[in-house]
Amino acid sequence: MSRVNFENATCPVPRRDYPQVVLGHGGGGKLSAELVEHLFVPAFRNAALEALGDAAIVPPVAGRLALTTDAYVVRPLFFPGGCIGDLAVNGTVNDLAVSGAEPLYLSASFILEEGFSLADLQRIVDRMAHAAATAGVQIVTGDTKVVERGHGDGCFITTAGVGWVPPGRSLGPEHIRPGDAVILSGSMGNHGIAILSVREGLEFETVTHSDTAALNGLIARMFEVCPDIRVLRDPTRGGLAATLNEFASRAGWGIEIHENQIPVDESVRAACDLLGLDPLLIANEGKVVAIAPAAAAERLVEAMRQHPLGQQAAIIGQVTQQHPTMVVARTAIGASRVILLPIGEQLPRIC
Secondary structure (H helix, E strand, O other), X not given: OOOOOOOOOOOOOOOOOOOEOOXXXXXXOHHHHHHHHHHHHHHHOOHHHHOOXXXXXXXXXXXXXXXXXXXXXXXXXXXXXXXXXXXXXXXXXXXXXXXXXXXEEXXXXXXXXXXXXXXXXXXXXXXXXXXXXXXXXXXXXXXXXXXXXXXXXXXXXXXXXXXXXXXOOOOOHHHOOOOOEEEEOOOXXXXXXXXXXXXXXXXXXXXXXXXXXXXXXXXXXXXXXXXXXXXXXXXXXXXXXXXXXXXXXHHOOEEEEEHHHOOOOHHHHHHHHHHOOOHHHOOOXXXXXXXXXHHHHHHHHHHHHOOOOOOOOEEEEEEEOOOOOOEEEEOOOOXXXXXOOOOOOOOOXXX
């Protein structure tokens, strides 16, 4: 009979006060139950979650529902201005809000690597709970899986979100018309530069913080002022360039923007100049791009500036019949350049 070597074996069910994630936390037994009972439920506490069923039972909603799902694999997990936890909540809330929905419920599934710090997991969950409370949504169901050491990257989070779409509200590039105004809620590139600076150990004169935030409050205010908004997007991966190219391509019209009207924080601009990056291609996690009728644009921007997340709001361009399906930027010196859809990501693993 061959001899089995147990020298390097690890027990999947260690003592209960173990400070790190172990395989037993994803095994469906006592450790899994204790993780849910002592970490997730206290943070996300609500009636639907506390039932601990295989599915959350929530009150009925009269009207159309919006459903979205997303996955978060950001590296590093903690960065100036946020972490993977509030990023996951805010990103899901924003995907619902820019679709015209009022966010209601979220689910959250965690893929944890064996050896991940339970203290860091607690920090992530606490930030998720705070972000959900700020956005006015409930995390009502979820799941936890654990992969072996070396087969993950600490913590991945997958979310889904459900929201309610008010009657008569319809958004999409198909509603865009020539002459419409292109409106931006604030500065570009903050999230991507915040991630890059920490990941690569870069030090700039000013620390750039991620702009991660839930936009549903700002967007609700926008609809109060201008119910006829044509389309909304949060310019995440691919940045403003990808968002505007999507609008132009799907609408069949051209879009012209003015670079000197696009808000970019000085710290982001300096970092981009140093690294040869274009702030229009960098991801954001707390900004919204809107296209709205020109007659309502000034009124809409003024209302946005009265909200904490829209203080830098600006009209940055217009929809045009010229150069159909293309995005063109007018530079400060009067020249123009075509803003192309990015081929890939300048900064991978940013959300």
